[in-house]
Amino acid sequence: MLKNIFITILLICSVSGVWGQKSVKVKVSGNVITTDGVPAEFINIQLKNTFYGGTSDGKGYFEFMAPAGQYTMIVQSIAAHRREFPVTIEEGKENHFADIEIRENINQLEQVVVTGQFSPQSMRNSLYRVRTVNSEQIRQKAPTSVQSLLNTEIGIRLSNDMALGETDFELMGMSGNNVKILLDGIPLIDRGATKQSLSQLDVNSIERVEIVEGPMSVVYGTDALAGVINIITKKGDGYSEENTWRVGARVQEESMGKEYDFFKDKGLHNESIDLGFNHKSGLFVNGGYTRNNHGGWQGDLTGREKRWHPKDQALMNGMFGFQNRNMNVWYRLDFLDEKIFGPNNGSELQPEKVSDKDFLTKRYTHQLQSDWKLDNRLDVHAALSYQDYKRRTRTTESDLSTGEKWLSSAEASQDITQYKAWIARATVAWNIAPEFSVQPGVEYQWTQGEGGRIDGTPKVSDLAFFLSAEYKPWEWLSLRPGVRTFIVADYDAPIAIPSVLTKFKLTKHMDLRLSYAYGFRSPTLQELYFSFHNDNHDIDGNPDLKAEYSHNITGSVAYRVLHSEKIHLTTTLSGFYNDFRDKISLAQNVDIPNYNTYYNIDRYKTVGGSLENSLSWGGLRANLNVSLIGRYNRYATGDKSMPRFRYSPEVSTSISYHIEKTGTDISLFYKYTGERKEYYYHEYTTADNKKESEIYLRGMKSYHTGDLTVTQKLTSFLHLNAGVKNLFNLTSLETIAESPNDTPSVSYLGCGRSWSVGLSFLLNGKFN
Incomplete structure (x- = not known):
């Protein structure tokens, strides 16, 4: 066929x-x-x-x-x-x-998006509902990481693993492997369920971020159940008939709460430089380097220990290519060298003898991409990526009194985990008629992993064909059906993955979007080939796992309340429902006591909605967004008196004002994250040695986050920024538990109120 x-x-x-x-x-x-x-x-x-x-x-x-x-x-x-x-x-x-x-001024032109599109589209014309964080917002927020850029975005929650020094992201109530991370449309590999790749990208090289909520498995394949976060990097000035050059630099200094040392050790120190050259022949080259030095945060600890691990990142990127008005071919390399340090104190009896655990990561991401406009009706896009990710766990023993240091020989104290991946994809956007276009595509993915807790050096690959069409039978109706099918897969993959997107133009200023999408997630190498055995653990992967899948229904109404030369006000009301089946979970084997493996046994659901408002009026830009997300209570199936969903709210707002006369921008970013509690099952032994069980609510209290920044234009090429990060002095939250048998725990979310100051430089010109 x-x-x-x-x-x-x-x-x-x-x-x-x-x-x-x-x-x-x-x-x-x-x-x-x-x-x-x-x-x-x-x-x-x-x-x-x-x-x-x-x-x-x-x-x-x-x-x-x-x-x-x-x-x-x-x-x-x-x-x-x-x-x-x-x-x-x-x-x-x-x-x-x-x-x-045209009739619009520059402020009225809507943002253009590319994620999941046949060709660049305005957000209004896109059949997907896309949110963006544009270059102006990035400049105003002055972030030093992707986490600090997205921490006040609606629908996104961050969670920190203090032991590993990593941050995970949640979208639409789902996290980990359910969120697809793209770099210029290329999927990034990660080591397991946590999406550490987002925290290992150079925020200084980002042009904008596009966020699409809901499954995009037809276009992007596995993992895109909850949605896609596409990081789009800076590409220079584009094609020009003149020779141009660009030099940029940035220095950003931040305290970690009250802890800070000038340009080293305590605090956060970010320095970057980027260069670019465009030749009138179409040849271009760009490159950049960023150093992120995070001195850690001690908080309530003493001695050598740090509540937040110190982290040192060196991020480099280089890009060269050729472009003209009908073709763009480019190669890009991103390199990360990351060191996360875990210093510890010695024991009371031997305080001079210490054991430290460090995590050393190197990541190479190669991309070769091309776009050809063959004629007015045919566009071809091709991409090839090779990625190499290696993380070393290094445990050292030291004698502080003598300065001696050696590698620990304790069990599991040393480990190297490595993943390699090849990704190749090609699409053709073909405009058959003014009202009808199609996009066939093919994608191949190959991943190999090895490490101390992976059995051997297994490989997983799949080859898929996908086809989408856009049909506009009338001015007021747009349809986009699509399907993905697998030609070859090393796991039990779905036969077909369909989706249908619709957009109705209700009035000149009101659009309705309704969609159904089937999402899926293939088993990871860890779930298929995990192997960990010691005195306390017996865990193996399961090579017979099937892919998870989901059904998603999404709807939204966007209304441009005001749209004139001076003022632009848009409000969007949206809702979604996700039903996840065959979820992969770690469970005990009923035939072998204390032996655990992965099974397709779980079911999960999320439901929710949001109200988003955007205002542009002269120098004022404001957004006010509210969302409510419900997470499935699996115990409600056995007890009809229990609620099927537990809901948690979020409120996000940003306000920025530009003073034209002085070249000043004042920006406030705020987010309220509501209380989140879910049901847990717990077995315990009473004082009289009886076995009992209970189902109770456990979760996290609500909290507030916010940043305030002021950016001042000093010259045409020099900007100064200063501000306060973590306005509400957030550090940690204790869990809420409605059970006397629960052991309280603490989640660390911040380092307290911090101060920041930075200087950015951008100079460009022409040469003969």
């Missing part, structure tokens, strides 16, 4: 190519500007009732080929405004249309 599909596509492409040769085409070009004279990017230009057209670039320039003749040119703003006017295209003449003005 797949063979026939590919043959059919090739035949149709060949026929369309023959048709396209019937008439001589000439170049049509022009520039699009906003009402305030700024070049307008991603504006669609089309010759009415034809396939001929293009899209404006970052300089407002567009170019395409079309036969000579008389046409009506359509200039379609992504914010939905449209202009039509007659044009004559002639052979042997320069058909250039200068300064075509």
